[in-house]
Amino acid sequence: MADIDPWGDVEVGNYSEKMEKFGIEPIEEVADRLPDHRFIRRGIIFGHRGLDDFLDAREDDEEFAMMTGIMPSGVFHFGHKCVVDQIKMYQEMGAQVTIAAADIEAYNTRDMSLEEARKLVIEEYLTNYVALGIDLENVDFYFQSKAGNNHLARAATFGRYITQNEMEATYGSAEPGKMSAAQVQYADILRPQFPENGGPKPVVVPVGVDQDPHIRLTRDVASKYRDQDFMKPASTYNKFMRGLQGGKMSSSKPKSYIALTDDIEDAKEKIDQAKTGGQGSLEEHREKGADIEEDMVFELLAYHLIEDDAELARIREEYESGEILSGELKQIAKDRLEEFLEEHQRKREEAEKEVNQYIEENFEFDINP
Numbered sequence: 001m002a003d004i005d006p007w008g009d010v011e012v013g014n015y016s017e018k019m020e021k022f023g024i025e026p027i028e029e030v031a032d033r034l035p036d037h038r039f040i041r042r043g044i045i046f047g048h049r050g051l052d053d054f055l056d057a058r059e060d061d062e063e064f065a066m067m068t069g070i071m072p073s074g075v076f077h078f079g080h081k082c083v084v085d086q087i088k089m090y091q092e093m094g095a096q097v098t099i100a101a102a103d104i105e106a107y108n109t110r111d112m113s114l115e116e117a118r119k120l121v122i123e124e125y126l127t128n129y130v131a132l133g134i135d136l137e138n139v140d141f142y143f144q145s146k147a148g149n150n151h152l153a154r155a156a157t158f159g160r161y162i163t164q165n166e167m168e169a170t171y172g173s174a175e176p177g178k179m180s181a182a183q184v185q186y187a188d189i190l191r192p193q194f195p196e197n198g199g200p201k202p203v204v205v206p207v208g209v210d211q212d213p214h215i216r217l218t219r220d221v222a223s224k225y226r227d228q229d230f231m232k233p234a235s236t237y238n239k240f241m242r243g244l245q246g247g248k249m250s251s252s253k254p255k256s257y258i259a260l261t262d263d264i265e266d267a268k269e270k271i272d273q274a275k276t277g278g279q280g281s282l283e284e285h286r287e288k289g290a291d292i293e294e295d296m297v298f299e300l301l302a303y304h305l306i307e308d309d310a311e312l313a314r315i316r317e318e319y320e321s322g323e324i325l326s327g328e329l330k331q332i333a334k335d336r337l338e339e340f341l342e343e344h345q346r347k348r349e350e351a352e353k354e355v356n357q358y359i360e361e362n363f364e365f366d367i368n369p
């Protein structure tokens with residue numbers, strides 16, 4: 001069995017074990033060379049591999065790039081927002097940004113038609129990306145199925161540099177559908193370094209540990225490839241936001257997430273039903289205080305709804321000392337959430353028009369197997 005199956009269930013936790021096993025370095029090592037972002041300050045981005053070249057390039061005013069992919073899996077929720085916030089961070093740093101819509105991967109591994117996959121990417125993901133502040137005119141955005149002949153030809157030739165044993169050891173299987181999706185992903189990750197995109201340069205791919213197998217094999221391919229120079233891509237690793245009920249956040253369990261398109265009252269209701277670290281009785285809570293690690297509402301605040309560290313620390317202190325109750329914490333979250341969703345959903349209406357126009361101008365879909 002593979003250590004990590006990128007197409008399997010996402011595992012939560014055990015980050016230090018994974019770091020040790022796969023040689024992921026702690027982000028603290030390079031934190032002072034990165035922007036002052038809440039994900040870094042709060043350990044949500046916890047590790048990296050090979051980020052030094054990327055940071056050197058930035059400091060030396062050379063080109064550097066960030067690349068990520070969208071796997072369309074349902075409605076766009078706060079878990080997905082983590083990626084968008086990172087894209088924005090890198091765009092603000094001056095990185096070239098490349099975004100792949102993984103319609104081939106969805107087709108091969110999720111029993112989805114290309115058409116369904118593209119529709120989800122456009123309506124759920126891109127629209128929210130734009131509403132959250134991503135400027136598509138400054139991004140190399142493409143659908144894998146429309147990535148162009150060079151991209152797909154390179155993806156096919158990468159097969160020469162990986163053995164079946166490596167595939168099986170890394171992914172736990174070498175199923176053809178998964179393997180062709182994996183090879184397309186290697187091309188995605190190397191795309192910013194294609195000659196037509198300016199050649200070799202440091203590229204960072206922000207991922208969750210589930211995607212690490214792809215990163216490791218892409219680094220392998222990059223160093224072995226004969227016909228063109230590639231730098232090994234770097235990566236950063238972010239924790240997975242847990243579901244509101246505890247455990248996994250999953251697109252197939254609506255109570256586990258808040259979608260950015262959720263009706264505001266429904267979203268508040270989900271907070272009311274969320275798992276907290278509050279104690280069973282008032283007396284016990286006042287005495288022991290909340291268990292913050294087990295509090296999904298606090299997690300939502302820390303990931304997305306409170307920017308100011310001092311404010312978050314104050315809430316944490318009062319909650320852990322039993323001074324405020326779970327119900328009061330939920331009220332804070334509901335107020336913040338309402339404010340955020342109102343603004344976001346307003347922006348989303350504008351974004352929808354913009355995205356439709358962008359797709360119309362840039363893409364024509366002819367292949368619909």
Ligand code: TRP
Pocket residue numbers: 067068069070071100102105184185188189205207211
């Ligand atoms: N496999 C990724 C996922 O399941 C999607 C993806 C495709 C991707 N190409 C990529 C992610 C390139 C990062 C870089 O979410």
